[in-house]
Amino acid sequence: MTGMDTRFLGIPDLVEAPSVAVVVDVMRAFTVAAWAFAQGAEKIVLAESLDEALELKAHHRDWVALKDGPPAPGFDAVNSPALLRSLDLGGRTVVQKTTAGTVGALAVKEASLVLCASFVVAEATARLLRTRKSGSVTFVVTGEDGQADEDLACAQYIARRATEAGTDAAEFLRRAVASRAAAEQAEGVRQGVRPDDVALCLELDRFPFAMVATLEDSLMVLRPHSMPSLADEDPI
Structure with missing residues (x-):
């Protein structure tokens, strides 16, 4: 794959459904989601609102509901990878509602x-884009209305890596380390955050799967997508 037409947009800038969308939330929604799958979760339902998350939980008592910020009645966990990695989620369904990541994914739910x-x-994620030979990709930079540098850096790295496999991550990770979100989390400004969340969010390629969201019975459902070996990158 030699070329890919890329756009980097904030959630407010999305005016039409893209063909292919990569929704990026480094700190912390889609780091937490990856950890949930690593801890055995079967799927993650991305909720539109806190009320919807609680309603889904009420109808499915065995589901695990998590949210941004401090703990709250009805929710089982907060949006912290450090806290989530101690949970056994084997076979469970997680309901996730955050202020940026889940909003971004729902904003592009009509994408193919x-x-x-x-x-x-x-x-x-980059390898999945390569195997799909995605010619046009919209990267949704979810944090700070599209201005979050940790999300933009990650999006730009994935975009580059999808077309140039030798791209080095160091400069992109440095930008994320220096971001406002990283500083606020390290300093404890944001509630529901552990100090070691920042390091976990910047652990490059910790997991060997991509995460694909699809509409299932009107719900946006996220599932892990294991990638084939590097020697077998035929279109899927």
């Missing part, structure tokens, strides 16, 4: 392919 991404699944 929706990937949710962060640094921990960057290479797998």
Whole structure:
């Protein structure tokens, strides 16, 4: 794959459904989602609102509901990879509602392919774009109305990596480390965050799967997508 037409847009800039969308939320929605799958979750339902998350939980008592910010009645967990990695989610369904990541994914739910991404699944995401030979890709930079540099850096890295497999991540990770979100989380400004969340969010290629969101019975559902070996990158 030698070329890919890319756009980098904030959620407010989305005026029509793209063909292929990569929704990026590094700190923390789609780092948390990846950890949920690593801890055994079967799928993640991306909720439109806190009320919808609680309603889904009420109808499915065994589902695990998580949200941004501090703990709240009815929710089982908060949007922290450090906290989530201690949970056993084997076979469970997680309901996730965050202020940026889930909003971005729902904004492009009509796209033919929706990937949710962060640094921990960057290479797998880039490889999926390569195998699909996606000519036009919209990267949704979810944080700070499209201005979050950790999300933009990750999006630009994935875009570059999809066309240039030798791209080095160092400069992109440096930008993420220096971002406002990283500083606020490290300093404890944001509620529901552990200090070690930043390091976990910047752990490059921690997991070997991409994350694909599709509409299932009107719900936006995220599932892990394992990638074939590097020697077998035929279109899927």
